[in-house]
Amino acid sequence: MTDTIVRIAARGDGVTETGRHIPFTALGDRVHADGTIEPGPHRAEPPCRHFPECGGCQLQHVDDTAYAGFLVDRIASALMGQGVAVPEILPPHISPTVSRRRASFRAESRGRQVRLGFNAEKSSRIVDMHECFILRPELFALVEPLRRLLGELLGPRGSGGVRMTLADQGPDILLENVPVAGLQATERVTDFANAHRIARLATDDGDGPQTRWEPEPVTITLGGAPVPLPQGAFLQATDQGEATLVEAVREAVGPARILADLFAGLGTFALSLQGRILAVEGGRDAALALKSAANRAQRTIFVDHRDLFRRPLDEQELSRFEAVVIDPPRAGAREQAEMLARSSVSRIASVSCNPSTFARDAKILIEGGYGLDWIKPVGQFRWSTHVELAARFSRE
CATH class of the missing domain: 3.40.50.150 (Vaccinia Virus protein VP39)
Known part of the structure; x- marks a missing residue:
């Protein structure tokens, strides 16, 4: 018996004519009795090496026609x-692609290794990011430098978060639960921000963001008007x-x-x-x-x-x-x-x-x-x- 995928469900699974949910299938795929998938006309080759492990994307395996149909079906x-x-x-x-101007990542250090990226799908495990087809290049260019900086700040065993937004003046970065203690760590953060032309760099250890670098007031232009950009603003x-x-x-x-x-x-x-x-x-x-x-x-x-x-x-x-x-x-x-x-x-x-x-x-x-x-x-x-x-x- 062969089933055909007729729609994509709200969480991204393909749904067959008989109502079965099959992960990572596309509209028109045929599901055979032995479990093999025969690709249909709307299956696409995922561009990113981290798919489907990374939780940042669930539908890289479908073409734009099927993805547009998914958006319509969800609303209807x-x-x-x-x-x-x-x-x-x-x-x-x-x-x-490569158009996202804001994103949040998780980071953890294990010895000299620092993992930085999105969580794996339905997991707290971090997928170490080495390429990304959704993030603006100006932000992705900071992933490796941030990995090195976090390796120094988190110590041999630590974890934290990174929020990045592309403002008018450049990248705006917030480090969450990342310790910056002492003169040496403070100078390292300042050197990083200066070297990579960061618009603003702040840290938050749980008591609210503390700005550590902001050469000029950070703004985001909306409707032709520059608007001051508060920390964490939508x-x-x-x-x-x-x-x-x-x-x-x-x-x-x-x-x-x-x-x-x-x-x-x-x-x-x-x-x-x-x-x-x-x-x-x-x-x-x-x-x-x-x-x-x-x-x-x-x-x-x-x-x-x-x-x-x-x-x-x-x-x-x-x-x-x-x-x-x-x-x-x-x-x-x-x-x-x-x-x-x-x-x-x-x-x-x-x-x-x-x-x-x-x-x-x-x-x-x-x-x-x-x-x-x-x-x-x-x-x-x-x-x-x-x-x-x-x-x-x-x-x-």
């Missing part, structure tokens, strides 16, 4: 699970993915000129829109950074530092706006969606990194009288099972 399945009719789903954006994973989401949001809000941007973060959307904008953000550092950038750029953006989970904008506050942009964390925004459903806002641009919570909140809006017009899938985390999207809701 989530909506159907909530009893929501699937609207027009636009062609997905898939960010190109940033879209790729420039291309960010641009796709911004364009979708612009299309969703249309001609509206009195807008609210909820869960605004550093201003990815607020700084890219025209009109009078209320930007609401619960993170104090992000709110201050956005306010500073908006003032310097002379944008008409009013920043409100407010926890939208505990104190969402109510229907009266929302009804002042012609359009609302909402980009919540993975948990979604149930309370805020309930208030939006009672409001008279004409258009809602919804951005999400979790199809399941998006579908839950979409159901609330639809039951409140909104129509779900279209969805734009976005695959910023290329070859992973992570799915993002932008969508438009509207009411007459």
Whole structure:
């Protein structure tokens, strides 16, 4: 008996016509009775030597057509699970290779050896990184120098973490639980940062980040405005993915000129829109950074530092706006969606990194009288099972 892979499940396994889940299979692969896999038309040759061991990618073995289909299916399945009719789903954006501008790695030293990379799939074991087809070259170029630096700082048996972000001024690095004690270690960190043109280097031993090198204030440009970049601030994973989401949001809000941007973060959307904008953000550092950038750029953006989970904008506050942009964390925004459903806002641009919570909140809006017009899938985390999207809701 031979089974054919007909879809890719949420965690990346291929699913056969009979419902069997087969790891590392692609759409159209044929699974024979003896367990052998006959490659189908959508199987691709994985470019990275670390696949499938490395947990950074789950789907390098499928081509872009099948990967795009996976993004669409994940969203459609989530909506159907909530009893929501699937609207027009636009062609997905898939960010190109070597485009990721932020990443988090684990590191451990064993004697003179330092392992640095992503964790193995479903494991705490570190896959020692020697190539990467998702990370920006400017960041990957630091892997070997960081391995040498960590070998000196972690000692013969230690572990820690590395967070890297590509800012306007260059790489921004945070070393987590990596001891930098004494003058010699401090000078070694400073020499490393200077030699590799690091924009900022900070350490965090559990009490919060401590900046050790920052020749000039670090910024990230959003909507043409340089924004101060707080430690740990959220940033879209790729420039291309960010641009796709911004364009979708612009299309969703249309001609509206009195807008609210909820869960605004550093201003990815607020700084890219025209009109009078209320930007609401619960993170104090992000709110201050956005306010500073908006003032310097002379944008008409009013920043409100407010926890939208505990104190969402109510229907009266929302009804002042012609359009609302909402980009919540993975948990979604149930309370805020309930208030939006009672409001008279004409258009809602919804951005999400979790199809399941998006579908839950979409159901609330639809039951409140909104129509779900279209969805734009976005695959910023290329070859992973992570799915993002932008969508438009509207009411007459």
